[in-house]
Amino acid sequence: MAVIATAGHVDHGKSSLVLALTGTDPDRLAEEKRKGMTIDLGFAHCVTPNGTSLSFVDVPGHADFIRTMIAGVSGVDIAMLIVDAHEGWMPQTQEHLDVLQLLNIRTGVVVITKSDKATDIELRELEDDIRERLTDSSIHWTSIMNTSVITQKGVPELLQHLSTLLEDVEPPTHARPTRLFIDRVFTIRGSGTVVTGTLEGESVSVGDVLHVARTGQEVRVREVQTLDSSVQTCEPRSRCALNIVGVDGSDLHRGDALMQHQSYLMTSVIDVRFTAVPTLKRPMTHRGSFTLHIGTNMQSVTARIAHASSIRPGETATIRLRFTQPLPLAIHDHVVLRDTGIDQTVGGGYIINLDPQGPVRFAHTNALPEDILQQRGFLPVAEARLLTGQNLQPTIGSWYALPSVYNNTVEQLNKRIDTEQFITMTDLAAYEQDIVRTLKEVVVHNGVAARAEQDPLLNHEYIALFRQAGLLTPDAASLDRNIIRQLVQRKILFEHDNIAFHADTLNDVRPELHALWQLHPEGFTMAQLRDALGITRKHALPLANCLDKVGLTKRNDDVRLPGHAW
Numbered sequence: 361m362a363v364i365a366t367a368g369h370v371d372h373g374k375s376s377l378v379l380a381l382t383g384t385d386p387d388r389l390a391e392e393k394r395k396g397m398t399i400d401l402g403f404a405h406c407v408t409p410n411g412t413s414l415s416f417v418d419v420p421g422h423a424d425f426i427r428t429m430i431a432g433v434s435g436v437d438i439a440m441l442i443v444d445a446h447e448g449w450m451p452q453t454q455e456h457l458d459v460l461q462l463l464n465i466r467t468g469v470v471v472i473t474k475s476d477k478a479t480d481i482e483l484r485e486l487e488d489d490i491r492e493r494l495t496d497s498s499i500h501w502t503s504i505m506n507t508s509v510i511t512q513k514g515v516p517e518l519l520q521h522l523s524t525l526l527e528d529v530e531p532p533t534h535a536r537p538t539r540l541f542i543d544r545v546f547t548i549r550g551s552g553t554v555v556t557g558t559l560e561g562e563s564v565s566v567g568d569v570l571h572v573a574r575t576g577q578e579v580r581v582r583e584v585q586t587l588d589s590s591v592q593t594c595e596p597r598s599r600c601a602l603n604i605v606g607v608d609g610s611d612l613h614r615g616d617a618l619m620q621h622q623s624y625l626m627t628s629v630i631d632v633r634f635t636a637v638p639t640l641k642r643p644m645t646h647r648g649s650f651t652l653h654i655g656t657n658m659q660s661v662t663a664r665i666a667h668a669s670s671i672r673p674g675e676t677a678t679i680r681l682r683f684t685q686p687l688p689l690a691i692h693d694h695v696v697l698r699d700t701g702i703d704q705t706v707g708g709g710y711i712i713n714l715d716p717q718g719p720v721r722f723a724h725t726n727a728l729p730e731d732i733l734q735q736r737g738f739l740p741v742a743e744a745r746l747l748t749g750q751n752l753q754p755t756i757g758s759w760y761a762l763p764s765v766y767n768n769t770v771e772q773l774n775k776r777i778d779t780e781q782f783i784t785m786t787d788l789a790a791y792e793q794d795i796v797r798t799l800k801e802v803v804v805h806n807g808v809a810a811r812a813e814q815d816p817l818l819n820h821e822y823i824a825l826f827r828q829a830g831l832l833t834p835d836a837a838s839l840d841r842n843i844i845r846q847l848v849q850r851k852i853l854f855e856h857d858n859i860a861f862h863a864d865t866l867n868d869v870r871p872e873l874h875a876l877w878q879l880h881p882e883g884f885t886m887a888q889l890r891d892a893l894g895i896t897r898k899h900a901l902p903l904a905n906c907l908d909k910v911g912l913t914k915r916n917d918d919v920r921l922p923g924h925a926w
């Protein structure tokens with residue numbers, strides 16, 4: 361069930377129209393009643409004579425509350441652009457139209473209100489003016505209707521028209537998991553926390569477990585309401601109130617989001633295919649105090665233009681936006697950018713890359729999965745899915761790579777094993793380890809990969825001996841020096857002062873090293889290493905030297921710092 365949002369200049373009759381349509385005054389705050397002006401979002405719903413349920417979000421028209429307006433219309437399907445018959449098209453009519461278009465709202469109806477205050481000729485002139493202004497609009501404007509809440513003229517017709525529009529609403533082009541950008545939070549005594557918003561993605565049911573995106577807190581849905589009634593399940597793209605357990609109401613606010621666990625990528629850097637609004641007074645540059653609006657969230661951002669120094673009004677380009685608080689995002693999410701310095705909506709568009717890699721001058725101009733994945737080589741398949749929004753299948757193990765990237769790596773590993781004759785597994789990245797096991801005739805034995813027919817040295821008992829010994833390694837001087845030397849040459853063993861360690865043993869102490877640096881960020885001493893591992897000084901010194909050799913540590917006077925292998 362789609363949601364309908366109002367839009368339009370202050371005092372043009374948005375709230376009065378919602379009241380006339382639904383019987384509910386969306387201005388519920390005392391301050392709103394006193395000032396005769398909408399300050400915060402209002403909500404109302406009704407059932408039309410033919411049985412269709414209509415759900416409205418009423419937004420404020422005053423320029424000071426534009427940020428609230430943007431939060432209110434995000435996620436809705438249908439807009440009612442409201443124009444006062446007497447005042448006609450005004451600045452916020454234009455800015456609200458810009459916002460609706462940037463957020464990719466597909467369908468709308470224009471409503472001329474207060475028709476009781478204008479003559480038929482004036483109304484026709486205004487209709488012509490509006491039609492002209494909307495000629496290039498990206499929104500499908502189905503009708504321009506005249507109403508008056510004084511005479512009730514046009515109100516039943518508008519209700520009828522909205523219900524037919526609802527039937528034609530198309531599902532969103534890009535499927536999403538459940539996400540609820542919160543627009544209201546309140547606490548009901550005895551029931552706990554209630555959050556409301558326009559639901560995206562999939563439905564939410566009683567008993568579902570969701571996560572607060574910002575904090576990762578888990579919440580359980582105790583009750584679901586839509587249109588003021590308790591229901592078992594709330595369908596996407598409708599207004600949704602959730603009574604949730606597991607988080608205090610005071611810990612949540614507008615702009616927070618609930619989502620299914622790890623179903624969106626949390627990021628604070630995005631590339632956006634951005635279009636500057638045609639009414640912008642001068643070209644947009646990266647200089648400006650920008651606020652980014654996504655869903656009901658808004659934050660300060662810095663903007664970098666990818667392939668130019670400025671964007672002229674009406675022009676489209678790729679920009680990179682950085683903000684502070686990571687958000688749960690997907691490609692094709694729509695965003696709006698305002699410059700709070702000049703107090704104007706400068707433009708907006710859709711996300712084409714999340715957490716983009718590399719310098720901004722290499723940013724893409726589209727959201728093609730191949731482009732997104734190309735720069736990333738191998739990555740966990742779960743992450744590849746979040747980045748592209750596609751249900752990709754793993755290439756190897758739990759990894760995903762584009763076929764070209766995968767084939768390249770296979771070729772390189774084959775070459776390497778042919779020239780070096782064997783590869784110590786701990787020298788390889790996790791995805792390479794998975795690939796090596798699949799290479800033709802390659803066997804992995806004692807942590808060493810080699811072609812099956814090869815070198816008996818790789819099966820030498822010393823390898824298993826050192827591997828099993830771990831840190832309590834035997835004195836290499838008492839063993840066959842010739843074999844030890846060859847194993848050291850092949851980087852299966854690492855040796856210092858006749859004490860040798862298997863490569864795997866060195867890698868196995870990663871957690872302890874990590875813990876040591878947590879305690880001693882300035883670097884740990886030999887004594888601290890010895891105590892942490894419970895070994896003798898005789899072993900600690902060679903161990904530290906071998907750790908230096910594999911790059912897990914690096915020496916700095918008397919202490920060890922993280923090496924290049926991290």
Ligand SMILES: Nc1nc2c(ncn2[C@@H]2O[C@H](COP(=O)(O)OP(=O)(O)OP(=O)(O)O)[C@@H](O)[C@H]2O)c(=O)[nH]1
Pocket residue numbers: 368369370371372373374375376377396397398399419420421422473474475476477507508509510
């Ligand atoms: N004559 C006449 N007055 C109307 C009509 N509709 C609204 N008004 C008056 O216009 C004024 C503003 O109406 P609102 O509904 O508060 O306007 P709004 O667009 O919601 O205003 P904001 O929310 O502050 O942007 C009120 O005094 C209404 O009584 C109408 O059809 N005819």
Ligand SMILES: [Mg+2]
Pocket residue numbers: 374375376387397398418419420421
């Ligand atoms: Mg209002």
